[in-house]
Amino acid sequence: MITHATAGPALTPADLTERHTVTDLMTVREAPVSDAPVWAPEAIGLLLLALLLSPREPREK
Secondary structure, eight states, rough: OOOOOOOOOOOOOOOOHHHHHHHHHHHHHOSSSOOOOOOHHHHHHHHHHHHHOOOOOOOOO
C-alpha cells in the first residue's frame, strides 16, 4: 500500500476580528420580537377567571 503525504499550507489561527467577521456573516439575522401569537397555558386560567367574574347579561322581561 502506497501512502502519499501532501504538504499543505500552514494554517494560522484566526484573530478575534476575523472570528467576529465570520460569525456575523454566518448568523441568520432575525427580528428580536415578533408579532406572532404565542401559546401560553397560563393564559387559559386567566381567561376562565375573567369569564367567571364578568357580569351577567341583563334579562329581558
